[in-house]
Amino acid sequence: MESANAPGPYHSIVNQTSEAKPTTRPGASGDGAASTAADIRLEGVCQVLFAHDLALAIDLEEAERLIASAGPAPERQTLKHTRHAPASFEYRPAPLRVSEPAGSMRIGRFELAPDVDVVLFDFGAVSVRYNIPFAGSLDDLRDLSARLSQETSLVADSRRRTEDLLAAIGPAVSQPGPSEFVEDYAIFEIRRAMDVQGRPVTPEELLARETARLAGILRAESAALSTQETADALACRVSYAQSDAALIDWNAALVFDEDPEDVRSVLEFANVELLEMRHLDERLDSALDEAYAVLSKGSVGLLGGRGTDLRRIARLQVDSAVLFEGVNNALKLLGDQYLARVYRLAAGRLHLPEWDASILRKLQTLDSIYAKMSDRQATRRMEILEWIIILLIAFEVVMGFIRW
Numbered sequence: 483m484e485s486a487n488a489p490g491p492y493h494s495i496v497n498q499t500s501e502a503k504p505t506t507r508p509g510a511s512g513d514g515a516a517s518t519a520a521d522i523r524l525e526g527v528c529q530v531l532f533a534h535d536l537a538l539a540i541d542l543e544e545a546e547r548l549i550a551s552a553g554p555a556p557e558r559q560t561l562k563h564t565r566h567a568p569a570s571f572e573y574r575p576a577p578l579r580v581s582e583p584a585g586s587m588r589i590g591r592f593e594l595a596p597d598v599d600v601v602l603f604d605f606g607a608v609s610v611r612y613n614i615p616f617a618g619s620l621d622d623l624r625d626l627s628a629r630l631s632q633e634t635s636l637v638a639d640s641r642r643r644t645e646d647l648l649a650a651i652g653p654a655v656s657q658p659g660p661s662e663f664v665e666d667y668a669i670f671e672i673r674r675a676m677d678v679q680g681r682p683v684t685p686e687e688l689l690a691r692e693t694a695r696l697a698g699i700l701r702a703e704s705a706a707l708s709t710q711e712t713a714d715a716l717a718c719r720v721s722y723a724q725s726d727a728a729l730i731d732w733n734a735a736l737v738f739d740e741d742p743e744d745v746r747s748v749l750e751f752a753n754v755e756l757l758e759m760r761h762l763d764e765r766l767d768s769a770l771d772e773a774y775a776v777l778s779k780g781s782v783g784l785l786g787g788r789g790t791d792l793r794r795i796a797r798l799q800v801d802s803a804v805l806f807e808g809v810n811n812a813l814k815l816l817g818d819q820y821l822a823r824v825y826r827l828a829a830g831r832l833h834l835p836e837w838d839a840s841i842l843r844k845l846q847t848l849d850s851i852y853a854k855m856s857d858r859q860a861t862r863r864m865e866i867l868e869w870i871i872i873l874l875i876a877f878e879v880v881m882g883f884i885r886w
Contacts (some may be wrong), residue, residue, distance in 0.1 A: 484738060490553040492804065493808055507567050520620065521677050521678050522675060522676070522677060522691075522692070523617070523618065524618065524619070524622075524675050525617045525672070525674040525675075526612040526615075526671045527590075527613050527614065527671045528597075528613070528623075528668060528670050528671070529612070529614075529616050529669040529750075530612040530613075530666070530667075531609055531610070531611050531612075531662055531669070531750055531753050532606070532610045532640035532641075532665070532666050533607060533666075533667075533753050533754045533755070533756075534608050534610070534640065534660065534664055534753060535606055535660065535661040535663060535757060535840050536606050536607070536610075536644060536655065536658060537606040537648075537658040538605075538606050538655055538656050538659075538805060539606050539655075539656040539657070539761070540602060540603070540605075540656070541656070542575060542577070542602060542604050542654075544651070544653060545578060545602060545651040545654040547577055549580055549631075549651065549655065549810075556578050556579060556580040557578075558577070558578060558580055559573070559578070559579040559747065560573065560576050576600050577604070577765065578601070579599055580599070580601070580602070580647075581598070582598045582599075582600060582602045582712070583596060583597065583598070584596055584597055584598045584612065586637075588614075588638075588868070590625070590626065591649060592614050592615075592616055592626055593613065593614075594612055595615060595749060597613070598610060598612055598643070599611040599690065600643060601750070605758065605805060605809050606655075607754045607814045609750055609753070609754050610640035610643055610644065610645065610646050610759075612714065617769065620695040621695065621841040622871060623670060623699050624695055624699050624704065625725035626699045627670070627698070627700075628703065628704045629735070630668055630702065631782070637792055640742055640820045644660065648660065660722055663761050664757070664759050665753050665756050665757040665760070667749065667750075668702075668733070668734040668735075669734065669736075669746055669749055670735070670737065670738065671739065671742045672739075673740050675688060675738070684725065685721070685725075685738040686727075688738070689716070695710065695717075696729065697750055697886070699734065699736060700729060700731040700733065700734050700735070700736060702733060706817055709752060718731065718821070720827055722820050722823055725739075725792055726738055726740075727739075728827075730824070730828050730831055731831060735749055735828075748828065749824070749828055752825060752828035752829055752832055755810075755829075755834060758805065758809045758839035759841065760837070762805055762806060762841055765798070766844040766845065766848065766869075768842060769795065769798040769848055770797070770800065770847060770851070771854070772798070772843060772846055773795045773848060773851040773852065774851065776792075792856060795852050795855065797849050798848070799849060799852055802841075802848070806841055806842075812841045859879070
């Protein structure tokens with residue numbers, strides 16, 4: 483992060499851009515002349531996302547009231563549905579979006595927009611979104627991508643904002659406990675692409691001419707990638723019309739669209755979901771270790787004295803299951819086929835189905851351990867009750883002899 487006037491450690495990006503010689507590539511511009519990367523000018527916004535986990539759950543209505551009492555009123559974030567789709571399919575419930583001043587920050591020659599968006603989800607997650615407007619060549623965008631992969635100041639700033647937010651909405655938070663995990667993702671939204679004659683360049687043309695540079699942007703690599711790596715980076719592509727396209731990778735996405743808000747929201751949610759899956763997986767690992775340790779202790783005491791342990795394991799099991807269901811049911815896309823395709827591609831890139839399978843398996847294991855602990859405690863209590871009955875019968879027999 484740099485001050486607005488300081489050149490900063492990334493000022494070399496400007497010199498590299500201005501002094502680099504364009505490389506001729508196959509293809510033709512509108513008049514048939516050979517094209518170069520510098521022939522294409524891009525305009526758009528880079529959205530840099532950082533997802534954090536704050537708590538088990540957030541009461542969004544109470545959080546909205548607390549935030550509004552201290553400053554500008556937040557708003558509920560909904561899917562814009564720019565394409566034909568039923569409007570009934572949305573977030574359940576809609577997350578809360580708060581705009582904050584960004585301060586004076588730069589990444590190389592790129593200055594951040596004055597506002598930072600902070601989005602709160604009811605299952606305890608927060609996504610901090612920084613906006614970086616850009617206008618330049620593909621090489622400029624590739625350099626920005628590489629710089630962002632090494633940037634640490636934005637991560638620190640996003641963590642500070644989430645901590646301040648947690649302090650402000652404390653009464654609306656259930657089981658606060660910020661996680662050390664953070665998930666970052668970059669979305670390069672290309673609103674306009676033009677050649678030197680000012681003619682619009684379609685995503686198809688750009689993909690045909692600049693596959694190597696586009697792959698470099700997605701993988702945040704300045705060096706040339708192999709043919710295999712390039713093909714893998716560009717493998718997940720989805721389009722609705724000839725004028726738009728989304729290239730989705732595990733680290734970043736390229737979205738060619740004049741109004742990409744709905745696609746951005748879906749990609750943001752997928753990044754938040756990955757964070758929650760990682761956080762939940764760690765919680766389940768800790769719960770399994772604790773449950774196994776309790777199960778290995780052996781005797782449960784005279785009257786099942788380990789009932790506290792059993793209740794604690796049950797609470798961990800319920801909390802994990804509620805969080806898992808909350809994350810998986812937060813976004814309803816069944817009626818919007820295009821956004822559903824975007825989500826499936828993003829989920830595949832981020833390996834969300836594998837995370838889901840792993841978490842379900844651990845939930846089942848935790849349930850099995852809980853059942854064994856409960857059975858052991860019930861068996862022990864039955865044994866104690868049987869001994870009490872035997873002692874009472876023996877006592878009655880003895881007392882009968884004494885009275886006789």
